[in-house]
Amino acid sequence: MSALRVVPANRHGRERLYVCRPDGSNVAWYDRETGRVNLLGEDSRDAVLQALKPFLTGPVTVGPPPVPTPAELARLTLHPDDDLAPNRPGEALLVALDRDPAHHRLRPDPRRRALTAEETVGTALDGLEDAGWHTLHSIALPGGDRIHHLLLGPGGLFAVHALYARKTRVRVADPMVTVGRREPEPLLRRLRAVADRASYALTAEVHPLLALTGPADVTITVQPRTVRILQDTELPGLGRLGGVLKPADVEALHAMARDRRTWGRV
Template sequence: MSGLRVIPAWRHGQERLYVCHADGRNVAWYDREAARVNLLSEDHRDDVLEALGPFLTGPVMVGPPPVPTPAELARLSLHPDDDLAPNRPGEALLIALDRDAGPAHRLRPDPRRRALTAEQTVGEALDRLDGAGWHALHSIPLPGGDRIHHLVIGPGGLFAVHTLYARKQRVLVADPVVTLGRREAQPLLRRVRADADRASYALTAEVHPVLALAGPADLRVTTPPREVRILQDTELEGLARLGGVLKPADVEALHAMARDRHTWTRV
């Protein structure tokens, strides 16, 4: 017996089986999806395959770990404080509400909480695209106190998504104006396009603007918006059907650049 142990773990949403010594040192890992056993030392090849025997589901490639791509190297060198990938949907609002929850006796709901609900609803829908080769980043800070609610990067391109809480309300769009219920009309689409333009400048790539409506009762567009996609939160998963724009390596490279806080400091 080699004394090696097999320990399952999840990494970036995918299961890996790590083969370890009794003291916890890794010897190899098995990537089921890639059907590959990555060896840290050829000396343990036979012992590793014996330990993994009950878990192998078919032919596998065996060899040293693949050389990291430039995108992976950039991610590994990124300081945790500068990495935007862990941001939750509505991260900035969550922090603001934690610092100042506001008075408990408010007669009307705090608008920040409605905005947070919208960002969380939209963010959760975008996060579900991860398995289709997409990456979603949330609450990207911009100079001047602005932020991009969500940035989505995948085979279909890049999208800067601005969210709007519209639960059970009618939404009227007449570019650039958006009217929510009985409220005063606002030129919101200018902001949506401006966010995408700033993202395009930062990433030196075309970024498409999207306005995502959370829970509207009705949507009517009288003047077709220039460049901007208007989507309800239930329609966002349709982005996964878009493709043919970016290769997987390009997606990873752009994601590595976008998750770095320093990328956004001069836009």
């Protein structure tokens, strides 16, 4: 085998070097992070190692690609249009604002405050990835409801609702939540209902969590039933939770949750 080319690429956040034939087809790839050369055919072993020799920085494992797990297979077969993983925090609001940016001309658009809350909370949750957590954003449910953020990790599953409360007093009297001088609303009841729908879709317990962004003060008359209430600055502490799900279970649930079709039956 002659004239093999080495082409660098970055896939799913991992740096790889692909070894290609002159026609562009791959015969192997080198994953720097794992120190593994994955061969698509054993007959190309010597030629691949010779082509990669200038790039190898230490001992490597050479062999066929590892057999994908069921979660990896589900991800690989998922159509891009059905994959929710690329959703940005506040995806639905971003789309709505792009379609109708002048929704309120005479006063501030409340959607922009809601977007700020979802982006703030989403950024904090995305920061838990290194601790073995995944976050999916802006999951639409039948009937118009939406899960702002779905957090999956070693400590379980959480349906997270982001609420803008910057420099405002928040009062919680289950199920009512009052932000500043606004009228109280039964937000905790709705959040529990959304978490129940998520539990049904994933056949796993999903806990409701209310995330308050930047409140001046929070008063909770009685600790709400089943609902966890945190400020956005407290969200990184969720990374210390564990003992509920094994890594393989987290990956399997993430593969199921990122499929848009999972949510069509709730």
